[in-house]
Amino acid sequence: MSTPTFRNLIIAYTATEPGRDALNLGIAMARTSGAHLNLVTVIPEDNVYAAVYPSDRGHMPIIQQQVREWLEQAQASLPADISSSIHTISDSSDAAGLLTATQQLNGSAIVLGGRRGGLLRRFRLGGTATTLLHSSPVPVALAPGGYQNQEKLSWLTAMFGTRPGAEAVIQYALAAAQSFNLPLRLVSLLFLDQAQADSLPDGIETADLIAQVEQFGNEQLAAQAADMVANDQAATVVATGKDVHDAVEALTWMEHELVIFGSSRLASNQHTFLGATAARILRHIPSPMMVIPAETT
Amino acid sequence: MSTSPPLSTPSSTPSGKTPERGRSAKGLATGQIGIIGATVIGVSCIAPAYTLTSGLGPTISTVGTQVPAILLVGFIPMLLVAFGYRELNNRVPDSGTSFTWSVKAFNPWIGWMNGWGLIAATVIVLSNLAAVAVDFFYILLSQVLGNPDIALWTQNLWINIPTTLVFTAIAAWVAYRGLDTTQKLQYLLVTFQVLVLGAFVVAALVQTNNGQAFDATPVSLDWFNPLEITDFSVFAAGISLSIFMFWGWDAVLTMNEETRNPEKTPGRAATLTILIIITLYILVTIGVIAWAGIGDQGLGAGNPENQESIFAVLSGPVLGPVAILMSIAILASSFASLQTTMISPSRTILAMGYYKAFPPAFSKISPRFRTPSVATIASAVGTAGFYTITRLISENALWDTITALGLMICFYYGITAMACVWFFRKELTGSVRDFLFRGLFPGIGGVVLLVMFFQTAVDSIDPSYGSGTSLGGIGMVFILGMGVLLLGVVLMIWTRIKHPAFFAGETLPKTTSLTDDTTTITTI
Known part of the structure; x- marks a missing residue:
C-alpha cells in the first residue's frame, strides 16, 4: 500500500439522502486532505441481454439532463473551499459504473452514502456498496445514514484483529495520521468468553498492543506506532467482549472520526474485500468507515 | 470499436486512462455482442413461446390452414419498415423514439398520435x-x-384479475428499479423456449403419423400459398396478426455499437433470427394443424374455445407429462417479456412529458434509481386498467386484445415508416442505397401497414369479427382499438388546451434530416 491519498475522491452522488451523506463525508475528507471531489452519478443503461423492446434510446438524454441538473445543484451547494467537478457515466450497474469512473478519473477512493433503516439506524448496505466493498481497487468510504458533518476529520481509528492482514491497515492508518496530522487510535478487537475476560488483567498495556502490531504487522510498523504513542499522536485501545457487538459497544466514538478497516484474507491482491467481522462491526458503529484494499504481496 | 471516453464531464476534463472495456460516447458497451448473442436477444424480444400461444389461435381462426403463407407474406412489410427504423436509429440515436421522429418529420399532432x-x-x-x-x-x-x-x-375473475394486477405490479417494480438480466439467464430462457417448442412439434408430428392425433390433417403445400387467400379482409387481418407475431424482431436490426462488428453483425443476426423464428412458427403451425385439424369441435384448432391460448389446450394432450415444461417455458417467456416491455411505454411517456406533449409531471425521474417514475406508474396503471376493463366487458379478452394489438402495431409502425421517408426526403437522391432504404422500402412498408390498419379497422366494426364478442352491435376489436385511439384524440385536445407549447412547435420543432441537430435535445 502506497502512501494514503484522499487526493482525488470519487463521490457516488445521487440526489437522495444517501447521496448527500456521501457528499458530506467527501467534504469532511477534502477538508482533511485538500482532496478534489469528483461527483459521479451513474446513468442506468439497459443491459443488452435484458432485450428491452422497442430498443430506442430517446429517454437517455432526458435522464442525462436531469442527472446533470442534480449534479450542478450539488456542486453549487458545496462550500467555497472545496475543489470539485461533476461527471456522469452510463452503465447497467452502479457499481461497475463507479469503478470505471474511478479508473478513468484516477480516483484515490470511492465515497458512498450509507443506507438508513438498518439495525440501530446506522449502516445497512445496499447492493452497490456490497459490490464495491468486495471488489474495489481503491479504498471505499461509507458515510452512515444521516451523516451531517462537513468539518475536517478530527480522528482516525484503525481497527484490526489478531489475524494476518493487519499490516496493511496499520500501515495505512499510521501513514494517513502522519500525512494529515490527525490523532490516531489503534483498536484491537479481542473476542473472549466470560472466563477469559475475568482472567484478563485490568487494562491491557499499550506495550501489549504494540507487540500485537509487531506480530500481525511488522517490526517497522511496531516501532512507528510506539513512536507515535510516545509523542501522544496515537492512542491504543484493546476492545474486548464476547462478540462483535459486545466489543464494539465498549468503545467510545469520537466526533468527526473515520474508522479504517483492512480487507479480509479473501481479498485478491489490491482489491477490497469486506471481512465478515468488519461487516458485523459496521452495523454497530455510528462513524463513517473506510475499507482499504489488501496488500500487494 | 469506439474508444471515446464514457465520462461526460461538464466542468472538467478527466485524466482519462484507456477504458478496460470499449465504450461509446453514450456509454453503451461496445463490441460485446456477436451474431449468436444478437440472435438470442432477437429471439428473446419476439418471445416465441408466448407469441405462439397468444397469436397462433387468432391467426388460424382468420386464415385457416394458410398460416404459413400469411407468415411468409406478413414478414415483408415488417422487413421494409425495419429498414426505416434502422435508418432513423442510426441518424438520431440519442433522441430517437417513434414519437420524436414523427413530430420532427410531420407535425406535433401526428407525432402525438404516433407516440x-x-x-x-x-x-x-x-x-x-x-x-x-x-x-x-x-x-x-x-x-x-x-x-x-x-x-x-x-377463469374466476376474482382470482384472475387480482393475480394479473399483482404480476403487473411486480413487473413495474422491477422496471422501476432497473433490470439486470444476465447473459446466461437470457441464453437459458431462449434455448429452453426453442427446445420445448421443438419437442411439441416432434411429438405432434409423430403422433399424427401414428394415428394418435385428435384430427390428423395431411400437410399440404397449399398451406404455403398466399394466393389461396382470396378475400382481402382476411388477408389484411392475417397480415396484422403476423406483424404481431414478428414484433420485436427489428430490435436486432437496429443494434449498433453494442455488436462486435456493427457493419455485419446486426444484419446477419437479424437474418438468423428471422430464419429461426419463421422455421419455428411454421413447424409449430404445421404440428398444430396436422395434429388438431382446424375443426371447430373438441381439440380442433378452429374451435374458438381453443384459440385464445393454443398451448393451454394442446400441450397437455400432445406432450403428456412433459407439458409441464411448456408451462414453464411460456410462463418464463411471458413474464420476462412483461418486465422488459414495461419499460418501453414509460420511456415514451417520459419523452412526451419532457417535450410537454403530456403534462410535465410525466417527465419526473426517480433520483434514487434514475428511471422514469411517474411514467412507470402510469404504464402499470394503464396496463392494469386496460386489462380489468377488457376482462370485464369481453368474454374473449385475450383474443380480442391480440387482434386490437395487431391493429395498433400497424398504426404506429406505419406512421413511423412514413416519418422516415419524410424526414429523409431531402437525402433520398444521393445514392441508390439511400433511395431504397430511406425512401422506397419504408415507404412501401408504411403504406402497406396503414392500408392493413384501415382495412382491419373497418372490418372489425362487424360484431362477428375476431372472437365474435361485441358490444352494442359493434365488434369488440373495433371498440378496443378505436376506443384507445379515440381516447388519445381526446387527451391530445385536452393537452393542446392545457399545455399549448408542444403543439405550437416550441418544444420539438419540425425539421428534416439535413437540418436536424442530433447531438443535443432541446433544453426546456
Missing part, C-alpha cells in the same frame, strides 16, 4: 403478457400439485 399508438400497443401487449403469465402460472401450479381444478382458477 400514443406506441404507448397503446405496448400497454395492450403488457395486459396480454400478464394475462398469459397468470394463465400458465395456474396451469403450472395445477400440474405441479396434480390438481386439474387449479388450472380453472384463472
Whole structure:
C-alpha cells in the first residue's frame, strides 16, 4: 500500500439522502486532505441481454439532463473551499459504473452514502456498496445514514484483529495520521468468553498492543506506532467482549472520526474485500468507515 | 470499436486512462455482442413461446390452414419498415423514439398520435403478457400439485384479475428499479423456449403419423400459398396478426455499437433470427394443424374455445407429462417479456412529458434509481386498467386484445415508416442505397401497414369479427382499438388546451434530416 491519498475522491452522488451523506463525508475528507471531489452519478443503461423492446434510446438524454441538473445543484451547494467537478457515466450497474469512473478519473477512493433503516439506524448496505466493498481497487468510504458533518476529520481509528492482514491497515492508518496530522487510535478487537475476560488483567498495556502490531504487522510498523504513542499522536485501545457487538459497544466514538478497516484474507491482491467481522462491526458503529484494499504481496 | 471516453464531464476534463472495456460516447458497451448473442436477444424480444400461444389461435381462426403463407407474406412489410427504423436509429440515436421522429418529420399532432399508438400497443401487449403469465402460472401450479381444478382458477375473475394486477405490479417494480438480466439467464430462457417448442412439434408430428392425433390433417403445400387467400379482409387481418407475431424482431436490426462488428453483425443476426423464428412458427403451425385439424369441435384448432391460448389446450394432450415444461417455458417467456416491455411505454411517456406533449409531471425521474417514475406508474396503471376493463366487458379478452394489438402495431409502425421517408426526403437522391432504404422500402412498408390498419379497422366494426364478442352491435376489436385511439384524440385536445407549447412547435420543432441537430435535445 502506497502512501494514503484522499487526493482525488470519487463521490457516488445521487440526489437522495444517501447521496448527500456521501457528499458530506467527501467534504469532511477534502477538508482533511485538500482532496478534489469528483461527483459521479451513474446513468442506468439497459443491459443488452435484458432485450428491452422497442430498443430506442430517446429517454437517455432526458435522464442525462436531469442527472446533470442534480449534479450542478450539488456542486453549487458545496462550500467555497472545496475543489470539485461533476461527471456522469452510463452503465447497467452502479457499481461497475463507479469503478470505471474511478479508473478513468484516477480516483484515490470511492465515497458512498450509507443506507438508513438498518439495525440501530446506522449502516445497512445496499447492493452497490456490497459490490464495491468486495471488489474495489481503491479504498471505499461509507458515510452512515444521516451523516451531517462537513468539518475536517478530527480522528482516525484503525481497527484490526489478531489475524494476518493487519499490516496493511496499520500501515495505512499510521501513514494517513502522519500525512494529515490527525490523532490516531489503534483498536484491537479481542473476542473472549466470560472466563477469559475475568482472567484478563485490568487494562491491557499499550506495550501489549504494540507487540500485537509487531506480530500481525511488522517490526517497522511496531516501532512507528510506539513512536507515535510516545509523542501522544496515537492512542491504543484493546476492545474486548464476547462478540462483535459486545466489543464494539465498549468503545467510545469520537466526533468527526473515520474508522479504517483492512480487507479480509479473501481479498485478491489490491482489491477490497469486506471481512465478515468488519461487516458485523459496521452495523454497530455510528462513524463513517473506510475499507482499504489488501496488500500487494 | 469506439474508444471515446464514457465520462461526460461538464466542468472538467478527466485524466482519462484507456477504458478496460470499449465504450461509446453514450456509454453503451461496445463490441460485446456477436451474431449468436444478437440472435438470442432477437429471439428473446419476439418471445416465441408466448407469441405462439397468444397469436397462433387468432391467426388460424382468420386464415385457416394458410398460416404459413400469411407468415411468409406478413414478414415483408415488417422487413421494409425495419429498414426505416434502422435508418432513423442510426441518424438520431440519442433522441430517437417513434414519437420524436414523427413530430420532427410531420407535425406535433401526428407525432402525438404516433407516440400514443406506441404507448397503446405496448400497454395492450403488457395486459396480454400478464394475462398469459397468470394463465400458465395456474396451469403450472395445477400440474405441479396434480390438481386439474387449479388450472380453472384463472377463469374466476376474482382470482384472475387480482393475480394479473399483482404480476403487473411486480413487473413495474422491477422496471422501476432497473433490470439486470444476465447473459446466461437470457441464453437459458431462449434455448429452453426453442427446445420445448421443438419437442411439441416432434411429438405432434409423430403422433399424427401414428394415428394418435385428435384430427390428423395431411400437410399440404397449399398451406404455403398466399394466393389461396382470396378475400382481402382476411388477408389484411392475417397480415396484422403476423406483424404481431414478428414484433420485436427489428430490435436486432437496429443494434449498433453494442455488436462486435456493427457493419455485419446486426444484419446477419437479424437474418438468423428471422430464419429461426419463421422455421419455428411454421413447424409449430404445421404440428398444430396436422395434429388438431382446424375443426371447430373438441381439440380442433378452429374451435374458438381453443384459440385464445393454443398451448393451454394442446400441450397437455400432445406432450403428456412433459407439458409441464411448456408451462414453464411460456410462463418464463411471458413474464420476462412483461418486465422488459414495461419499460418501453414509460420511456415514451417520459419523452412526451419532457417535450410537454403530456403534462410535465410525466417527465419526473426517480433520483434514487434514475428511471422514469411517474411514467412507470402510469404504464402499470394503464396496463392494469386496460386489462380489468377488457376482462370485464369481453368474454374473449385475450383474443380480442391480440387482434386490437395487431391493429395498433400497424398504426404506429406505419406512421413511423412514413416519418422516415419524410424526414429523409431531402437525402433520398444521393445514392441508390439511400433511395431504397430511406425512401422506397419504408415507404412501401408504411403504406402497406396503414392500408392493413384501415382495412382491419373497418372490418372489425362487424360484431362477428375476431372472437365474435361485441358490444352494442359493434365488434369488440373495433371498440378496443378505436376506443384507445379515440381516447388519445381526446387527451391530445385536452393537452393542446392545457399545455399549448408542444403543439405550437416550441418544444420539438419540425425539421428534416439535413437540418436536424442530433447531438443535443432541446433544453426546456
